[in-house]
Amino acid sequence: MPGRVAAVCTSKEKGTVKQNVGSARLLEEYGIEGDAHGGFAHRQISLIATEDIESMKAKLPDLVPGSFAENITTEGLDLASLSIGDRLEIGECFLEVSQIGKECHSKCEVFKLSGDCIMPKKGIFCRVLRGGSVKIGDSIMTHESAAKSQLPEKFFNIAGPNVPEDHYMLDPLRRINYDKVSRLIRQKQYFVLHAPRQTGKTTSLLAMTRKINEEGQYHCVYTNVESAQTARNDVEAGMRAILMELGEKIERFLGNAEPLKEFPALLANAGAHKALSSFLNAFCQKNAQPLVLFIDEIDALIGDTLTSVLRQLRSGYESRPRAFPMSVVLCGVRDVRDYRIHMFDGAIVTGDSCFNIKAESLRLGDFSRDEIQELYEQHSEATGQIFEEDTYQAVWDLTHGQPWLVNALARQAAEMPETRDRNNPITLNIIEQATEALILERAAHLDQLADKLHEERVQREYRA
Numbered sequence: 212m213p214g215r216v217a218a219v220c221t222s223k224e225k226g227t228v229k230q231n232v233g234s235a236r237l238l239e240e241y242g243i244e245g246d247a248h249g250g251f252a253h254r255q256i257s258l259i260a261t262e263d264i265e266s267m268k269a270k271l272p273d274l275v276p277g278s279f280a281e282n283i284t285t286e287g288l289d290l291a292s293l294s295i296g297d298r299l300e301i302g303e304c305f306l307e308v309s310q311i312g313k314e315c316h317s318k319c320e321v322f323k324l325s326g327d328c329i330m331p332k333k334g335i336f337c338r339v340l341r342g343g344s345v346k347i348g349d350s351i352m353t354h355e356s357a358a359k360s361q362l363p364e365k366f367f368n369i370a371g372p373n374v375p376e377d378h379y380m381l382d383p384l385r386r387i388n389y390d391k392v393s394r395l396i397r398q399k400q401y402f403v404l405h406a407p408r409q410t411g412k413t414t415s416l417l418a419m420t421r422k423i424n425e426e427g428q429y430h431c432v433y434t435n436v437e438s439a440q441t442a443r444n445d446v447e448a449g450m451r452a453i454l455m456e457l458g459e460k461i462e463r464f465l466g467n468a469e470p471l472k473e474f475p476a477l478l479a480n481a482g483a484h485k486a487l488s489s490f491l492n493a494f495c496q497k498n499a500q501p502l503v504l505f506i507d508e509i510d511a512l513i514g515d516t517l518t519s520v521l522r523q524l525r526s527g528y529e530s531r532p533r534a535f536p537m538s539v540v541l542c543g544v545r546d547v548r549d550y551r552i553h554m555f556d557g558a559i560v561t562g563d564s565c566f567n568i569k570a571e572s573l574r575l576g577d578f579s580r581d582e583i584q585e586l587y588e589q590h591s592e593a594t595g596q597i598f599e600e601d602t603y604q605a606v607w608d609l610t611h612g613q614p615w616l617v618n619a620l621a622r623q624a625a626e627m628p629e630t631r632d633r634n635n636p637i638t639l640n641i642i643e644q645a646t647e648a649l650i651l652e653r654a655a656h657l658d659q660l661a662d663k664l665h666e667e668r669v670q671r672e673y674r675a
Contacts, residue, residue: 214288214351216301217261218276221246229277231284234346237304237339240421241466243282249466250424253309254336261286263333279330288351290335300352303343307376310336340376364593367586367622369615372413379589379621381582383418386411387575392419396429396503396538399531401524401568404542406575409615412542415575416505420464423503429537430500434460437508442516447483449516454478454490461494470494488523492534501537510543510550517550521565528568546572577612580604587621596625596633602642609646620645 220229225247235243242249242256249255259281264274276284283301293299299306312331368378387404395402406412416433423431434457442449458471474490481489495502512520527535541547547566578586584603591597610616623645624630624637 213353214285216283216345216347216349216351217286218284218347219243219345220277220280220282220284222277222280223247227280229280229282231276234344235282236344237342238463238466239339239342241342241463242339244462244466244468246282246466248280248282250464253338253425255309255339256283256306256337257281257330257334258283258285258290258337259330259334260284260288260290263290263329267329279334281330281334283345285351288353290333293335293353298340298354299337300354302345302349303341304339304345305341306337307340308335309338365589367590367618367625369409369619369622372417373411379586379593379618380414381411381578381586383411383415384422387415387419388573389419389422391573392540395570396423398570399537400570401528401539401566402541402570403547403572404540404575405544405546405572407613408544410575410577411614412575413507416507416540416542420505424464428500429503430465430498431503431505432457432460432464433505433507435507436520437511439516440511440513442513444514444516446515446519447478449512450483450486450519451478453520454486457490484519485523487520488527488535491527491536492530495530495532495536496534501532503538503540504536505540505542507542509541509547510545518565521547525566525568541566541569546574548572578614578617579612580607583607583610583612583617586617590621590625594633596630596635596637598637599639601639602637605639605642609642619649623648 218231219233219235220231221235221243222229223245227247229246235246237256238244238249240255248257257280259279261276261284264276264278264284268274271278293308293311295308295311297308299308312334365377365379368374368380373380373383404412404416413435420431420433423429434453436453436456438456439449439452442452454474454477455471458474461470462468470490473493474486477490477493478486491502491504506520509517509520524539529535531537547569550565580603583606584598587598587603587606606617606620610620620642624641627641627644629635630637630641
């Protein structure tokens, strides 16, 4: 029997009682729009049952929904029966249980008054898998079987960022050397992350965004500027696309919709060649915490638009952290020193001359032989289908750990007619067949990798 939503509660500050507002908007991978606890990594939404609140009223008869700082007060739903990974369908939203109870580091007002609090024992926390509106009276359906047995098995990803619920993947924070990145951020540095396509750059940036926001010392926003590529030398068109994307990402990661509403007037007043720096200046001065900004696909930009972005970031550098991002990471296929920017007048400038505030260039590396085995063993643990021992070395010899190739070979090998029966092992012969199939398919990334061999910068390395 489904439960129902008894109250929807929010607060502007942490550590305070939440107020029942009746309805709210849930943002994917964030929480309730405008709530102080939004963006709190895996604890994006908190729930507690009306029945448990009622059990406390003998000690505190004035308790109401929100007294335990929960976001959603439920009715008729046995929260105690839920496990991590179970999913809740509330109205048009999907939540996934991510934590049961919590440790109270500082005793809440309820504990101080009664000597007890039910949130650490009875409360549950969820991630928002699909956002939308939630209101009092919405039904709550549980999907335990879907979460645990009916979901499709994970697979080897060869397109776009990895999603932990869907894909086999290595820890992106370990791959990116998060300790080093954190040190550069604490030092208020602007730096570059580069690597070939389909190596895990975006996956790592998104993982770091979630981690930084979870830690709570800074606010972090990930944005992607490739939609402005077609603007080329039309700086105004490029800035419009960049600012709209940035505003949408601020709303997604920080739950703040105001910048998205404000940027058109700012673009008109400041002009294209000042709009980005003015946008960041205004946002950082209003924001309660220093901002860390990840800009992905930076080298997708062309000509004057790219030059304008780099120079506007440089112009605001001295205003950090109070009035400009304290740390900016430019991410792309190439290091900024390799940018050759063809200007509208035919002149060519280098990226280093436009962005001479770069502290360091980090490169996301390929997989090691042991990491290939670690990745493939995730499939074996999930399905029972083993990769025979000699396949790991064979894949290493074939790919030298290039992430897309490693995943593409495994995906091909695991989807052959004889290996779709997970009782059959993946053998060296299967890997060889998968290799041949990839070559015959002329997959896009194979063609791109081959084409790179003819670039002058690659030829220089080869000749050296």
